[in-house]
Amino acid sequence: MPTPPVCNYEDSDYQISFWDEGGREYEDRTEAIALKRLLPKSGRLLLELGAGAGRNTTRYPDFERIILLDYARTQLEQAQVRLGKSDKCIYVAADAYRLPFVDGLFDAATMIRALHHMADAQKALSQVRNVLQPGGAFILEFANKLNLKAILRYLVGRQKWSPFTLQPVEFVKLNFDFHPKAVRNWLKQLGFEIERTLTLSHFRVGLLKRIVPTGILVFLDSLFQWTGALWQLSPSVFMKAKLEIGEQRLVEIPANVISFFKCPDCGHSPLVDKKEYLECSSCKKKWEVRGGIYDFREAI
Ligand SMILES: [Zn+2]
Numbered sequence: 001m002p003t004p005p006v007c008n009y010e011d012s013d014y015q016i017s018f019w020d021e022g023g024r025e026y027e028d029r030t031e032a033i034a035l036k037r038l039l040p041k042s043g044r045l046l047l048e049l050g051a052g053a054g055r056n057t058t059r060y061p062d063f064e065r066i067i068l069l070d071y072a073r074t075q076l077e078q079a080q081v082r083l084g085k086s087d088k089c090i091y092v093a094a095d096a097y098r099l100p101f102v103d104g105l106f107d108a109a110t111m112i113r114a115l116h117h118m119a120d121a122q123k124a125l126s127q128v129r130n131v132l133q134p135g136g137a138f139i140l141e142f143a144n145k146l147n148l149k150a151i152l153r154y155l156v157g158r159q160k161w162s163p164f165t166l167q168p169v170e171f172v173k174l175n176f177d178f179h180p181k182a183v184r185n186w187l188k189q190l191g192f193e194i195e196r197t198l199t200l201s202h203f204r205v206g207l208l209k210r211i212v213p214t215g216i217l218v219f220l221d222s223l224f225q226w227t228g229a230l231w232q233l234s235p236s237v238f239m240k241a242k243l244e245i246g247e248q249r250l251v252e253i254p255a256n257v258i259s260f261f262k263c264p265d266c267g268h269s270p271l272v273d274k275k276e277y278l279e280c281s282s283c284k285k286k287w288e289v290r291g292g293i294y295d296f297r298e299a300i
Pocket of ligand 1: 268280
């Protein structure tokens, strides 16, 4: 089953070069504020899609368990070091286009700075829909092509692509910006109701970031986030959506982690726990379990 190309952060020092030393404290802190505003008060099982090195994971303290999913195994290894080993965090290396979870498993999911790398955003979002419970919360961040800078550049002829069209723009290979209306349409088509929209990083301007103290920019941004309900012209947008399909009820979450999974190739569940791998009794594929990471990218 062919899936779209994946932007792979394997062996990347992204956490250090982009976040820790990349002058992005402002963006990181504004995301923390948005997450606080949008996250459900508590929950049982949260899926963090594109978790990377676990930068945001500690911002979900009121969830009983969290599955960190990333395509890059080395990112998850960094997350293990950062978060320590506990039963609360479960690490899964997998392709967002073929999620290895049984339907309706999670009561919440987040996808932050990950849609940005999806060549087939609709396909990835439909996978999220499948694994969420009816009534489940989905917090999605995306890069906004309709941002003020892109609009100005387009209007003065310094940028060829139009920020006003609904098509995603791939400005660097496997880096996509989306139109807010297109994202809204996709979510609605999949059965989500959008409850809130926040805009972020209003002051992502190099000069401002250099001369204005970060705390002040973060505070100002937190005041402006609410305007996302009216218009979205900032480079980053957060949406909180609720899955409206199906009957809302308290779904039992299995105690045994193995029963969360299905075979990403044939869809069969449950998988058989062979300690060093999980085996699909239907298609016979084996999925590696090593160093506390369940690996569903390629069968062994
Ligand atoms: Zn199978």
